[in-house]
Amino acid sequence: MTELPKKITDDPYGAAILIRRLIMEQGVAYWRRYLLAFGLMGISAATTAGSAYLLGKVINQAYVDKNIRGIAILSGITIVIFMLKGAATYGHTVILSQISNAILANNQRRLFAKLMNESIAFFSERHSSEFLARLTAGANSVTQVLSLLINAVGRDLLSLIALVIVMVTQDPLMSLLGFLVAPPAMIVLRKLVKRIKGLAHNQFTGTADIMETMQESLQGIRTVKAFTLEQTMSDRIDVSISAVEHNANKMAHVTNRSSPLMETLGGFAIAGGLMYGGYRVVAMGATPGEFFSFLTAFLLAYEPAKRLARLNIELNSNLIGARKLLEIVDSPATEPADDDKPALKLTEARIELRDVTFSYRANEPVLNRMSFVAEPGKVTALVGPSGGGKSTVLALLLHFYDVTSGDILIDGQAISKVSRKSLRQQTAYVGQDVYLFRGTIRENIAFGKIGASEAEIEAAAKAACAHEFITGFPLGYDTPVGEHGAQLSGGQRQRIAVARALIKNAPVILLDEATAALDSESEQQVQEAIEHLCQNRTTIVIAHRLHTIMHADAILVVEGGEIVERGRHDDLLRRGGRYASFFRLQHRDAGPLTLAPISATA
Template sequence: MAQFPKKITDDPYGAAILIRRLVMEQGIIFWRRYLMAFGLMALAAGSTAAATYVLGQVINQAYVDKNIPGIAMFAGVTCVLLFIKGVATYGHMVILNKISNAILANNQRQLFAKLMSESIGFFSERHSSEFLARLTAGAKSITDVLNMLVNAIGRDFLMLIAMVAVMVWQDPLMSFIGLVAVPPAMLVLRKLVKRIKGLAYNQFTGTADILETMQESLQGIRTVKAFTLEGTMQARIDQNIATVEQNANKMARIANRSNPLMEMLGGFAVAGCLLYGGYSVVALGATPGQFFSFLTAFLMATEPAKRLARLNIDLNSQLVGARMLLEVVDSPASEQSDDDKPALKLSDARIELRDVSFAYRPGELVLNRMSFVAEPGKVTALVGPSGGGKSTVLALLLRFYETTAGQILIDGQSISAVSRKSLRQQTAYVGQDVYLFRDTIRSNIAFGKQGATEAEIVEAAKAACAHDFIMSFPLGYDTPVGEHGTQLSGGQRQRIAVARALIKNAPVILLDEATAALDSESEKQVQEAIEHLCQGRTTIVIAHRLHTIMHADAILVVEGGEIVERGRHDELLRRGGRYASFFRLQHHHDPSPLALAPISARA
């Protein structure tokens, strides 16, 4: 079958379609402001053209009429015209900057809102620095594109028309001579556009690589220092920066390659105008003012003409960033909003998994027809080797992912049939890797409940065994925790996380290795805090330290995505199966395991 040539509409992010979209979706909102800016641009162009014409009259008054009052009058008119131009230029620049700021802010909000609607799986496949690049460079590129278009039409095109009008008014033939350089220049610039697109894309991805290395180095600074990786990370970012620098230099060479040719063609045009203009004054009786006015208009027209000629190159360079942002915004949300679904209504908070299967990748089951019940107000512990699927159970309960098969029910309601918001609002989660926001201790606790009072924050901190260490800080609850809570110890971070979960007062508690990374003293304190958290609530806890769940109401041994054993601690030890094997192994390595505050059975 014959291949038809591609149409410009085949690529939804092609230059023509993308420009039209930016204008119609984002620029049109501010059409009143743009109209005002265009009016001021027209005023600036008109006053510039008038000043150019008046300059010719000044020359005639001086060299032809020898009229000093006339010179003074036209000099005053020129001053007024240039003042008007200055005010108009200031006005339209302020208006355009305000529009740009509004569009930039709107796009940043839109991208962030889109990212908040994505699932956990979406982020697991990408590096966060990519989104930082899209948020900053991509959003700015959109405003730059719109500014280029507006300035090209309102400033450069109107200025060029005004200057050409003066030139034609003074001498039509000389105007034709001055414009002979335009067609060859356009042919040269057209060939450079394709190369600019590829380089602009490489520049964007290279900048994202620099951000990635920087972010990983700073966030992992302890690991970098501990393993003396400073040189390795420096070499990596040096390579990233060198790549971007080389690409930028290549882009500069190609983007500016047209300048010598345009200057040469412009030189020919100027020389032709000078020859013809001089001949007109000497042989044809043209006035010096007419020639001076034409030459001034011609020289003032060259800059807007150059910018218009380069417009296609500059636009395609910036459209890459705009495309990077819009590709994320346009993609279907991986976690579609389901607020229209009924809210989860809890009475007992009984959790049931019925033949639940799940795979992160096709054909690789992580959970295989798993079924169990977490009884209301009781503690259900999941134990077993790493990679068995324990953490996946909690991720499914929070609907970070959707089950491949089977159902998860809470009080008989399938969690897939209720809104995620209502599900997560009634669930408190504490993990091994506690995430604290770069804010105060007070704010991090209050994140668990919107509008939390000071009394509620303090009460939650006391229940989490955190109040005493908080008050030992000079700033108390106003103490900054640092990025990721690095100004606090591991045990302190865990207790802040427990306080955040406590203040939420959720009927369902999910604990994922909440004490695994702590020393014995910190574990004792966090375990005591967890005691308060789990009291009277349906709790599912993942634990590798088996002494922390010895008194759980039900212990499920998870291996290979299946429950291979279930029962209470004593029952499982008597059976002598996998649980007993795990317990003996840990007891052998730790003859006096910490059991100061195990998670107790709840009635």
């Protein structure tokens, strides 16, 4: 006996606890509007019961008293009753819809705000379609739960109580026949609830799988077309759709399994009422009005009673979605706001990595006690084979991850001790995977500096060698870029991204293969723009095409998470080490190497 309460309280997402939480956290905030809706529901319930009661009076006036005037009066009252019912129904329906919309919007905002406080590692472990499912189905389920509860209490329960009062006043004994339906119905419905929970969970995950395949297929449509994967992706989504269809069919069977029982029991109850009521009128002299009034109340009470009986099934089905939403909202933020930390204050923008070790997975270090200094106002280049840890360095400098050990300092301030916002606001970043947001070219450039003027946007575009191709479009800077910039070529997207970094005018510049997608002519132009951007700014650039960093102030060769060589271009070539090997490999068809004299500052 002691295990059941323990199980209920141990599960923070158990049905009873979850319902109470939704009411207290989200429903109570709208209690005044709920109270008004509840009052209107009471009027609707009263008018429903009143119409059933009046029907008996009309029957008696017509067939017993044969009173035309009485019938006219009751007909007028009936008009008023139904007008009140219509107005009350309209009022509470609109109010509840407005509350549901507000709760839905608030939950969507909460989930999105929570996701904005998650780390890069959090998203790398999940598929984005999961969050889309939680944002839509999960947030909607919360509103459905609250709507079911208020409708069950305000609409169905009040209507049922009012109609039962009419039934009891007309014939108490015959009313007992209706109550005989409840016990067997409750037993069956209780058994169905357990099945519903599992099916609802499968339905949610199956829907997420469909969204995942759809999203990947559309975002990767070029790859799908290039590799003729149309049938493969169709087969993959067909598996998910078939699973959801099968599960939905099972859900339909289980959720509606109560209907035959309820209808059968209701039929017995109505038949019994008809026989008993008819017998009373024929043999015992009861008025036909009482019989019809009771029968009308009983028939009207059938639907709210059936909805109340199914309430547990509906609630448990929707609680799965609410749980999926709250699991994300409740989880500790992996990148919580740290605005309480001091802001990063830059004077020279000197960057230092001091014995930095980092790993994405335990016992698999990506960086191993790496140390180097990026001198202020100079360009430091990271080169080396893929997978050596170069991009990880930039991710750490942006504080996307926390180092395992060691320190990263800017002007002597450990970046772990300052707010991430102040760090990132003073850093301009162009990644190797250019991402453009839905909107126009102008809007995407302006993301680098919110509120930038038209002159600043054009100046940044010109510096990034993008102005010419932008003005070549019919809409110019108002040209939509499409999803992920699909309306632009790779080189055009890259130049828009460079313009976005240029307009930010940050003291620290991080470039990860910023010219990788450009043709030779554009690369040269953008390289000149980047050189202008980097003047008097601390710049760390990753490059695989070594000719783009020949004039860097310092070149660091990164392999296996360690710096194996460092120096300037000519110096590293003279040493004949790893850098020289990479350079010769890239320029093996360019003839013998010509070494420039080492400058005095090298």
